[in-house]
Amino acid sequence: MESATTELARLPGLEVAVEQTELNPSHFLERGPQKRLMVFAGRSHPELATRIAEQLGVELGEIELETFANGETYCRYGESVRGADLFLVQTGCKPVDEYLMELLLMIQAAKLASAKRITAVIPWFPYSRQDRKAKPREPISGRLVADMLQLAGADRVLTMDLHAGQIQGFFTIPVDHMTALPLFARHFRDLGLFGDGVVSVAPDAGRAKVAVRFGEMIDGGFAIMHKTRPARDQVSVTEITGRVRDKVAIVGDDIITTGRTLLAGAHALREHGATGVWVFATHALFSGDALKRFGEADLAGIVVTDTVPIEVVNRPANMTVVSVSGLLAETIMNVFADDSVSAIFGGENQLF
DSSP states (O other), X not given: OOOHHHHHHHSTTXXXXXXXXXXXXXXXXXXXXXXXXXXXXOXXXXXXXXXHHHHHTOOOOOEEEEEOTTSOEEEEESSOOTTOEEEEEOOOOSSHXXXXXXXXXXXXXXXXXXXXXXXEEESSXXXXXXXXXXXXXXXXXXXXXXXXXXXXXXXXXXXXXXSOGGGGGGOSSOEEEEOSHHHHHHHHHHTTOOSTTEEEEESSGGGHHHHHXXXXXXXXXXXXXXXXXXXXXXXXXXXXXXXXXXXXXXXXXXXXXXXXXXXXXXXXXXXXXXXXXXXXXXXXXXXXXXXHHHHHSOXXXXXXXXXXXXOSTTOOTTEEEEOOHHHHHHHHXXXXXXXXXXXXXXXXXXXX
């Protein structure tokens, strides 16, 4: 059947303007609401999450986290996260397994609640030191954690100063690797510790490349310590390569647990003529009586970050805590805005 407009157009003496409607298909549709950035905190480090949220100018999202009497974890978001860009802040401090399970539940709950993108912000990545089979019949625990995060529904991981670069290869999702090295360099420069009178010291061969880069940041020299491990928690420094005599030595590492490695290295540096020894590390776990041990050690100073909570009561007087909240907040904003993350570091955040 012809349309009425066509019939009218055929009547004598009557002119009808027949409009031809043309479709112009596009490659996308624009529809509100606009993108939403939401930050939620687990129970591992709420202070850091609060500082990150303050830097971003947002409030932490409402989330209910409880532990049942039988030890199981309960998680429920107290507000809608549908279509939102979620950033879940949870670090790998003690109790590691409980906080890891809590993060997995937070990710899955967000996935089932139709969050648009879920980024796990893990300042200290748990099990990152177990990145290979050092002995037969051992697990590669770091790979297992990566698989668990992806299976739970994480779309992206944001972490800091991984113990080994190959951990990034455990993921099939994007991994944004931050480093606190520029923060430490700025801190020591503010103290006047830079130039020819300062030497950057690698505690072992694995940290050599990072120590070289840090030496360039403070315009100092470079040295490396060679060590052996008679037992699991014992270390012996056998040799120091590089000039440290009559210089201030700055020893950097990614993590401090017992502190025996760094303290043995500091003792060896003083024996080789260093006028003073500073120690810095990104992740200050300080297990057992490590804080007391560092407080009694002959160190010019200790500099760490707040990627994990640090005990206030037994903290040595010569310890300085540098916050990474600003760096993480800037990274989160760049991820949310789909801007470059490596641009924050001038493309030099891959230090391995």
